[in-house]
Amino acid sequence: MNLSIDFLGVTFPNPTVLASGILGVTGDSLKNVVRNGAGGVTSKSVWLERHEGHKNPTMMGTESFYINAVGLPDGGIEKAREELGKYLDWEDRAPLIGNIVAGSIADFKSVAEKMAEIGPDIIEVNISCPNVEHEFGKPFACVAADAAEVTKIVKNVSKNIPVIVKLSPNVEDIAAIAVACEKAGADGLVACNTFGPGIVIDIDTAEPVLANKVGGVSGPGIKPLAVKKVMDIASAVKIPVIGMGGVVTGRDVIEFMMAGASLVGIGVGVYYRGASVFEKITEEIEDWVSENGVKNLSEIIGKAL
Numbered sequence: 564m565n566l567s568i569d570f571l572g573v574t575f576p577n578p579t580v581l582a583s584g585i586l587g588v589t590g591d592s593l594k595n596v597v598r599n600g601a602g603g604v605t606s607k608s609v610w611l612e613r614h615e616g617h618k619n620p621t622m623m624g625t626e627s628f629y630i631n632a633v634g635l636p637d638g639g640i641e642k643a644r645e646e647l648g649k650y651l652d653w654e655d656r657a658p659l660i661g662n663i664v665a666g667s668i669a670d671f672k673s674v675a676e677k678m679a680e681i682g683p684d685i686i687e688v689n690i691s692c693p694n695v696e697h698e699f700g701k702p703f704a705c706v707a708a709d710a711a712e713v714t715k716i717v718k719n720v721s722k723n724i725p726v727i728v729k730l731s732p733n734v735e736d737i738a739a740i741a742v743a744c745e746k747a748g749a750d751g752l753v754a755c756n757t758f759g760p761g762i763v764i765d766i767d768t769a770e771p772v773l774a775n776k777v778g779g780v781s782g783p784g785i786k787p788l789a790v791k792k793v794m795d796i797a798s799a800v801k802i803p804v805i806g807m808g809g810v811v812t813g814r815d816v817i818e819f820m821m822a823g824a825s826l827v828g829i830g831v832g833v834y835y836r837g838a839s840v841f842e843k844i845t846e847e848i849e850d851w852v853s854e855n856g857v858k859n860l861s862e863i864i865g866k867a868l
């Protein structure tokens with residue numbers, strides 16, 4: 564069955580995409596995700612220079628949510644050049660979204676220039692991580708003018724590679740930020756990054772579970788909130804959206820698509836259903852599509868708007 568989606572001129576064989584920060588560290592791990600059925604992969608966020616993450620424990624999960632404060636650890640863009648290069652040389656590869664992050668406008672420009680040299684199919688700009696606030700202050704995604712400035716600078720140096728901007732759900736009016744990015748030249752948008760920050764307390768010690776104390780929340784419990792954010796964005800802009808937040812089943816993917824997402828990211832779904840989550844979800848989408856007589860998956864994009 565053909566589940567392919569054209570997104571900004573790039574063909575994804577199915578709408579499932581590995582979300583940034585989960586398994587997307589090395590060339591080999593990216594290949595493994597594609598072997599497990601992902602329609603596309605996103606690299607973890609890449610900094611200009613090496614960046615230390617937070618101390619352990621950085622993550623914990625329950626059946627309804629995950630909380631993490633990994634703190635975006637990374638070896639820097641030169642290390643990414645090696646690893647993403649290995650993936651890009653692989654003939655069976657699926658589309659690659661290269662995710663970049665920075666703490667200043669100047670660094671966003673430099674890391675975007677270098678990411679464009681590496682040559683992913685799409686560049687994703689992470690302006691929305693809630694657990695590095697103590698290092699960099701409020702994310703750029705929290706102020707429309709800042710989000711627009713980052714978008715503009717990355718677009719200027721990204722050559723012909725489409726640029727998508729990953730938004731924070733932790734704002735009063737996500738549609739206003741989305742419109743600001745669209746006006747600044749974004750080719751597409753991604754929502755959501757994690758919610759929060761939140762905190763989990765170990766009641767045996769009365770201490771926070773994470774070493775960083777607070778972290779970003781993802782997983783099934785955030786799904787209705789994330790779907791609403793995607794709807795708000797898709798109703799306000801003309802550019803396409805990648806939706807994510809708590810996806811674990813094929814029905815979740817369909818729901819995000821009906822809310823206006825063209826592609827759907829899967830992050831902690833990997834912890835709930837294993838690395839083969841992409842294959843399982845794709846089979847569930849196929850079943851739903853044939854039961855409902857859908858001829859082309861793009862028919863359902865925005866159907867609930």
Ligand SMILES: Cc1cc2nc3c(=O)[nH]c(=O)nc-3n(C[C@H](O)[C@H](O)[C@H](O)COP(=O)(O)O)c2cc1C
Binds near residue numbers: 689729783
């Ligand atoms: C452990 C972990 C690490 C993450 N690292 C990144 C990252 O490097 N860059 C980024 O843009 N988002 C990062 N995220 C956010 C995810 O890409 C995704 O937006 C979020 O987890 C919601 O989707 P989910 O509920 O399917 O996990 C991370 C999430 C988790 C759980």
